Amino acid sequence: MIEVKNIKKTFNDKTVIQDVSAVMKAGQCNLIIGTSGSGKTVLMKCMVGLFEPDSGDVLYSGHNFTTMNVEEKTEIRKEIGMLFQGSALFDSQTVEENVMFPLSMFTKDSYKKKLDRVNQVLHRVNIVDANKKFPSELSGGMKKRVALARAIVLNPKYLFCDEPNSGLDPQTALLIDKLIQEITVEYNITTVVNTHDMNSVMETGNYILYMYQGNKEWEGTNREIIFSKNQRLNDFIFASEFLRDAKDMRMLEESGKISNERNMDALLDKDAATLVPPPGE
Numbered sequence: 001m002i003e004v005k006n007i008k009k010t011f012n013d014k015t016v017i018q019d020v021s022a023v024m025k026a027g028q029c030n031l032i033i034g035t036s037g038s039g040k041t042v043l044m045k046c047m048v049g050l051f052e053p054d055s056g057d058v059l060y061s062g063h064n065f066t067t068m069n070v071e072e073k074t075e076i077r078k079e080i081g082m083l084f085q086g087s088a089l090f091d092s093q094t095v096e097e098n099v100m101f102p103l104s105m106f107t108k109d110s111y112k113k114k115l116d117r118v119n120q121v122l123h124r125v126n127i128v129d130a131n132k133k134f135p136s137e138l139s140g141g142m143k144k145r146v147a148l149a150r151a152i153v154l155n156p157k158y159l160f161c162d163e164p165n166s167g168l169d170p171q172t173a174l175l176i177d178k179l180i181q182e183i184t185v186e187y188n189i190t191t192v193v194n195t196h197d198m199n200s201v202m203e204t205g206n207y208i209l210y211m212y213q214g215n216k217e218w219e220g221t222n223r224e225i226i227f228s229k230n231q232r233l234n235d236f237i238f239a240s241e242f243l244r245d246a247k248d249m250r251m252l253e254e255s256g257k258i259s260n261e262r263n264m265d266a267l268l269d270k271d272a273a274t275l276v277p278p279p280g281e
C-alpha cells in the first residue's frame with residue numbers, strides 16, 4: 001500500500017501539486033487521470049522520490065519515505081519498478097542489456113543468474129527471440145513490453161507506469177493494460193498508472209484519482225465514474241456528445257426509470273434527428 005499525504009510541489013513559485021492525498025492499495029491498478037499538464041507526472045515523480053515535494057509525506061507500507069535517510073530510500077527504491085512516459089529504453093543497448101540493467105545496478109548476481117531472470121520476464125511479457133535486438137528495431141507495443149519487463153525484473157512491490165499506452169493503437173493499448181493488470185494481481189503489486197486513455201480507465205480502474213490543475217478533484221472507482229455528478233470529471237471523461245448521451249442512458253437505465261428498449265428508441269430518434277437529409281429533400 002502507498003499513502004500520499006498532503007503533497008505540495010511548486011516550481012519557481014508556480015504551484016503544480018496542491019495538497020494531494022490518496023491511498024493506493026496492493027493487488028490493484030491505481031490510476032491517476034487528468035488532462036495534459038494537470039500534474040500526473042510530477043505527482044508520480046514526487047511519489048518515487050525523483051522530485052522532492054515542498055511538503056507532505058509518501059508512505060510505503062506504512063514507512064515514511066520522505067523522512068528516510070539515503071540508505072533507507074535506496075532499500076525502498078529496490079522495491080520500485082518504473083515504466084517511464086515514452087518507455088525510456090537505452091537506445092545503444094540491446095533488449096537483453098536494457099532489461100538486465102536494474103539487476104546489474106542493484107544485485108551482485110552472476111551473469112548466468114541475471115540472464116535467466118531476464119529471459120523469465122521477457123517471456124512473461126511475450127517478447128521472444130528479440131534479446132539481441134535494439135530498441136530502434138522494435139514496434140511501439142514491443143518497446144512498452146520490454147520497458148515493462150525492465151520495470152518488473154527486480155520483482156517490485158510497487159510499480160509505476162507513466163502513460164503506458166501513449167502512441168499505441170487501441171487494441172495494443174488494451175493488451176498492455178491487461179498485462180499490467182495481470183502482473184499486478186499475480187504478484188500482489190501496488191501499481192500506479194498515469195493515463196488519459198479512457199479504455200484503461202474503464203477496464204482497470206479499481207481506484208481512480210482525477211487531477212485538475214494540480215488538485216485532487218475527484219476519486220473513486222470506474223463504476224462510480226458513470227454516476228459521478230462532478231462536472232469537471234464528466235467534461236474530461238465524457239468529452240464527446242455521444243459519450244455524454246451514453247452516460248445519461250446508463251444512469252437512467254440503472255435508476256430503472258426507462259427500459260432498455262425505450263433507451264434504444266430514444267437514441268435512434270436522436271440519431272435520426274441529427275442526420276443530414278440527402279440532397280433534394
Ligand SMILES: Nc1ncnc2c1ncn2[C@@H]1O[C@H](COP(=O)(O)OP(=O)(O)OP(=O)(O)O)[C@@H](O)[C@H]1O
Nearest residue numbers: 011016034035036037038039040041042043085196
Ligand atoms: N521540471 C519542471 N520544472 C518546471 N515546471 C515543471 C517541471 N515539470 C513539470 N512542470 C510543470 O508542471 C505542470 C504539470 O506537469 P506534468 O508533467 O505533471 O503534467 P501531466 O499531467 O503529466 O501532463 P501529460 O499528460 O502531458 O503528461 C505543467 O504545468 C508543467 O509545465
Ligand SMILES: [Mg+2]
Nearest residue numbers: 040041085194
Ligand atoms: Mg505526464
